[in-house]
Amino acid sequence: MAKKSIYLDNSATTRVADEVVAAILPYFTENYGNPSSLHEFGRNAKAAIDNARKTIAKTINARDEEIIFTSGGTESDNIAIFGAAKARGAGRIITTKIEHPAVKNTVKELENEGFDVVRLDVDKEGFVNLEQLESAITDTTILVSIIHANNEIGTIQDIEKIGNIVKSKNPNTYFHVDSVQSYTKIPIDVDAAKVDLLSMASHKIHGPKGVGALYVRDGTRLSTLQLGGPQEKNKRAGTENVPGIVGFAKAAEINMADFYKHTEKMTHLRDKLIANIEEKIPDVILNGPKGDKRNPNNVNFSFKYIEGESILLHLDLEGIAVSTGSACSSKNLKPSHVLAAIGLPVDVSHGSIRFTLSRYTTEEEINQVINILPGIIEKLRALSPLNKSN
Amino acid sequence: MAKKSIYLDNSATTRVADEVVAAILPYFTENYGNPSSLHEFGRNAKAAIDNARKTIAKTINARDEEIIFTSGGTESDNIAIFGAAKARGAGRIITTKIEHPAVKNTVKELENEGFDVVRLDVDKEGFVNLEQLESAITDTTILVSIIHANNEIGTIQDIEKIGNIVKSKNPNTYFHVDSVQSYTKIPIDVDAAKVDLLSMASHKIHGPKGVGALYVRDGTRLSTLQLGGPQEKNKRAGTENVPGIVGFAKAAEINMADFYKHTEKMTHLRDKLIANIEEKIPDVILNGPKGDKRNPNNVNFSFKYIEGESILLHLDLEGIAVSTGSACSSKNLKPSHVLAAIGLPVDVSHGSIRFTLSRYTTEEEINQVINILPGIIEKLRALSPLNKSN
Amino acid sequence: MIYSNKVLEHFKNPKNVGEIKDADGIGEVGNPICGDTMTLYIKVKDKRIKDIKFQTFGCAAAIASSSMLTELAKGKTIADAKKITRDAVADELGGLPPIKMHCSNLATDALKKAIDDYERKHK
Amino acid sequence: MIYSNKVLEHFKNPKNVGEIKDADGIGEVGNPICGDTMTLYIKVKDKRIKDIKFQTFGCAAAIASSSMLTELAKGKTIADAKKITRDAVADELGGLPPIKMHCSNLATDALKKAIDDYERKHK
Numbered sequence A, B: 001m002a003k004k005s006i007y008l009d010n011s012a013t014t015r016v017a018d019e020v021v022a023a024i025l026p027y028f029t030e031n032y033g034n035p036s037s038l039h040e041f042g043r044n045a046k047a048a049i050d051n052a053r054k055t056i057a058k059t060i061n062a063r064d065e066e067i068i069f070t071s072g073g074t075e076s077d078n079i080a081i082f083g084a085a086k087a088r089g090a091g092r093i094i095t096t097k098i099e100h101p102a103v104k105n106t107v108k109e110l111e112n113e114g115f116d117v118v119r120l121d122v123d124k125e126g127f128v129n130l131e132q133l134e135s136a137i138t139d140t141t142i143l144v145s146i147i148h149a150n151n152e153i154g155t156i157q158d159i160e161k162i163g164n165i166v167k168s169k170n171p172n173t174y175f176h177v178d179s180v181q182s183y184t185k186i187p188i189d190v191d192a193a194k195v196d197l198l199s200m201a202s203h204k205i206h207g208p209k210g211v212g213a214l215y216v217r218d219g220t221r222l223s224t225l226q227l228g229g230p231q232e233k234n235k236r237a238g239t240e241n242v243p244g245i246v247g248f249a250k251a252a253e254i255n256m257a258d259f260y261k262h263t264e265k266m267t268h269l270r271d272k273l274i275a276n277i278e279e280k281i282p283d284v285i286l287n288g289p290k291g292d293k294r295n296p297n298n299v300n301f302s303f304k305y306i307e308g309e310s311i312l313l314h315l316d317l318e319g320i321a322v323s324t325g326s327a328c329s330s331k332n333l334k335p336s337h338v339l340a341a342i343g344l345p346v347d348v349s350h351g352s353i354r355f356t357l358s359r360y361t362t363e364e365e366i367n368q369v370i371n372i373l374p375g376i377i378e379k380l381r382a383l384s385p386l387n388k389s390n
Numbered sequence C, D: 001m002i003y004s005n006k007v008l009e010h011f012k013n014p015k016n017v018g019e020i021k022d023a024d025g026i027g028e029v030g031n032p033i034c035g036d037t038m039t040l041y042i043k044v045k046d047k048r049i050k051d052i053k054f055q056t057f058g059c060a061a062a063i064a065s066s067s068m069l070t071e072l073a074k075g076k077t078i079a080d081a082k083k084i085t086r087d088a089v090a091d092e093l094g095g096l097p098p099i100k101m102h103c104s105n106l107a108t109d110a111l112k113k114a115i116d117d118y119e120r121k122h123k
C-alpha cells in the first residue's frame, strides 16, 4: 500500500488504532486463556472481557450485563431481529426502506416466514416518516428496527423521538437500533431513547474486525441463534474472541475520550469537502442532509451523467479510496435501495460516490481530493453520451 | 501471568504462534481494507482471504471455493447442522453421545423442532458403535454428524470407515465431521472420508480466537443462517475478519509444515505423562484409548475419591493449567456427558482431569507435572470420606 | 468461578480435617445437585462441641465451607451450633459464587445431622 | 472486481472517444441489467469502417470494452466487423469478471446497431 494513499472509505471499515493493537497483543501470546477455564489463564481472560463489557456499557449508559459480544455488526443485527421475532412468535415488524442488508435481508426472511412487515418511507434527505411510524404501530407490533446513522447517506434518525413514539403506542414493542455507523460518533443513551436492542461493530471504530456487540435491555426476550456452550449468558455460544473484545473496548474508550474533538474535526472536514464539491463541480447532488443531522464522517454525492465505479477507479488510481452506490459495483447489479428510497432516479444514483472520513483524516487529504476530483469528473463526462454539453 | 506457568489446557484454547501474530499485524494497520471494497485496500484484503482459503483448502484436500470462513468452531457446527437440516426440511439426524455442546445442543434444538434424532452409543474407550450406525441410516436420514477427535477423552473415530458406511447406505445423507480438536493434529482428507461438511477452529491450533472455517462440499444444500451482505458466497454474511483469517491460515500452514515432528513430540510426551500417572498414583482410570487412536495431545484421568475442581485449583496454585469434567466446575453442575457415555460412574467422573498438550509443551513441563501431581492427589484424598484407606 | 481469598485460604489449608474415631455424633450428607459428599464428626463435652473434624469430597467451595463451618462450630454449645446458617458460613468466607451456595448448605446440613446423631445417642 | 491490466489501460486511456458529427451510422444501446448506455458512431468508406468513435456511460468494463471494440473494428470491412463477438472483445482485454461480461455485449450490440443504421441509410 503506497504511503500516500488517502483512505476515505471508513464506513466500510477502518484502520485499527495503534493503541488498540497494543491492547490486543498480550491477549495473543500471554493472556491467551479461554474465559471458561477455571485456572489463572482463564480467570485473566474472563476479567478482560468483563472489563471490556463495562467499558462498552458505559458508552451507551447501559449496565454491564446488558452487553453481549458478537462477531460483528451483521451478527448483532441478526441476533436482535431473529432473536426477538422468534421469541415473540408472530406479529408486525416495522423497519425502514433504508436499512443495511444485515437488517433488510433478515426482516425479508421473517416476512417470508409469515411476519407482517411494514417498511417506512423516508423523505428526500432520508428522514423516516414519523407519522407513518406512529400509525403503523399496532397491538401486534413486536419490533421496530431503525438504522441510526445511515451507512450510505449519513442521515441521523432522531432515535429519542422514535423510542418515545414506539413505547407510548405499544410498550411491548421492542425497539432495535442499528448503531453500527453512529456508535462513538453520535451520542447514544439507551435509556433516554428507550432502546431495547442496539447493534455495534468494532471494525467501524478503529477496533479489529470479527467482533461486535449487542445491547440487550434486561428482561428482553430473545431466542438464541447460535447454540453450544453457555457463553454470554446463553445468548451467544462459542469461545469468546478475547483479543478482539479487548481491542473493541479500547477503540470505544479512545473515541469516547476525545469525542468532541474528533467529531468536530470530522464535521469540519466533511463540510469543507461538501462545500468545495458543490462549488467546483457542476451537476452534482448531495445525498442526505446538511448540518448536525448528518453523520460527521459522511459525504455522498451523485455526479450526473457518469458512473460510480469509473469515478471510484480513477480515484483509486490516484490513491484515493472511496465507495459507490452504483449498480455496476454491486454483486447483484442493482442500484442502491437507499438512493432509490430518497427518490433518486436510477441513472443519477448510478453516479454516486461516498467519501467517509475518520479521526485520522487530515485537512491535506481533503485538499488533495478537492484538487483531483474535478478533473476526473470532467474526463469521464467527456466520455458520456448522457452529458448534454458534449 | 508468571513466566513459569505450565499450560496444559490446549483443547480449551491455545497460545497464538509468534509467526501468526507477525502475519496478522499488517492487516490491522496497513492492509486494513474491507474485501468488498473495489479500491486497492479492498483488493489487497480480498487477495489475502483468497490466499488463506487456498491454504486451508489444501490441508484437507478440498477446493478453495469449498471453504467458508466463520467466527469459530461453534458457528461452523451451527451452520453445518442447522444449515443442512433447514435445507432438507425434515428427516433423521444421526449423531453420537459424545459430541461437543456446539453439536449436541444444535441437534437437541432440531429434535425439539421435530427432526428424528438417533444418538449412537460408544464403547468404554469412546468408539462409536458402527453396526448401530449402519442400521440407523435409513432412507430418510439427512445428516450424520460425528466428532472426529473427542475434546474430553481424545478418542479418534475412523471417519473413513464411517463415511463409507454412510454413503453406501444412503448417498443422499450429508456427513458432517467436527474436526475442531483434530484439525492439523490428525490427517484429514475430505474425499477419502466422503465428508460433506467439516468444522475447524483457529484458536485450537495457535491461531487467533474469533475465526473458524467450514468445509462445504460443492453441491451441498445449506440454508444460510446469518443474513446480510453477499460475503462468503452468500453462505455467511458480515464483513470478513481479515486479520483473523490470515492468522488462521498461517497457523494451519505452520502446523502442516512440520506435521509429523510436532505430532510425534506430543505423542511422546502424552504417553510419558500417561505412563507416569499410572505408575505413581494408585486408583486412577485413564479415560479414552491408548495408542494411535488417541489424539496426540490428550490425556484424561479420573482420580478416584476426589473431586476435579479441587485438583484443578491445586494444580493452578502450582502454575499448572488443566481442565476437569467435574460437575462442580460446569455451569449447570452436571457431570460430563462424555464420561457418562463411556460408562464412568458419576462419582468417578467427578474426579477427572484433562491435560492437553501443544507443540509448545516441553519435556521439562511434563516432568514437573509428574513431580507435583502425586502430592496433590494424596493431600486431597486425605480429606476425602470416600477414600477407603483413610 | 472466582473465589474469594478467604475461600482459597481455607481450600489450601483446611482446618479440622480428618476423622474422630470415637465421635459422639457423625453426620453424613451427599449433595444431590453435584454429587459432593461430606462426613462430619463431633466430640461433645458439657453440651459444648469440644472437637470437630470433617472429610469432604467436593470442590474448593465445599472444602472451604466445611473448614469454615468447623471453625465456627468448635467450642460452641450445641444450642448455639444449631443456629449456624449457610449464609453465616458463606459470609465468613467473604461470599461464594451464587452457583456454589449449595456447598455451604452441605456443611450446615452435615453439622445438623451430626448433632441429631449425638442427641439420639445421648438422650 | 479484479480487472486485467489491459482493461485498466483501456479504462484509463480509452481510444476513439467522442462523437462523429457526420457519422454514416449511429448505434445507441442501453443495458437493461445495470443501466449502462453507449453510443457508437461509424464513418464508412469503400465498405470499410474508416472512423469509429464512442461515448459510454458505464463502469470500467463498459468503457474498456467500448474502447477495445472500436480498436478491433477500425479499418475492418463491414462484413468482417459484423463478425466481432463479445467473447473476442473480452478475450482481447485479457478477460472480464464474469459479472461484467454483459459489458462487452453492450459494445458489440452498439456496433451492430450502427452498422444496421448505416445499411438502412445506404441501401
Ligand SMILES: Cc1ncc(COP(=O)(O)O)c(C=O)c1O
Residues within 6 Å of the ligand: A011, A012, A072, A073, A074, A075, A077, A100, A102, A147, A149, A150, A151, A178, A179, A180, A181, A201, A203, A212, B237, B238, B239
Ligand atoms: C448500518 C450497518 N449495519 C450493519 C453493518 C454490518 O456490520 P458488519 O459488516 O460488521 O457485519 C454495517 C456494515 O457495513 C452497517 O453499516
Ligand SMILES: Cc1ncc(COP(=O)(O)O)c(C=O)c1O
Residues within 6 Å of the ligand: A237, A238, A239, B011, B012, B072, B073, B074, B075, B077, B100, B102, B147, B149, B150, B151, B178, B179, B180, B181, B201, B203, B212
Ligand atoms: C470438538 C469441538 N467442537 C466445537 C467446539 C467449539 O469451538 P469454539 O469454541 O471455537 O466455538 C470445540 C471447542 O471447545 C470443540 O472442542
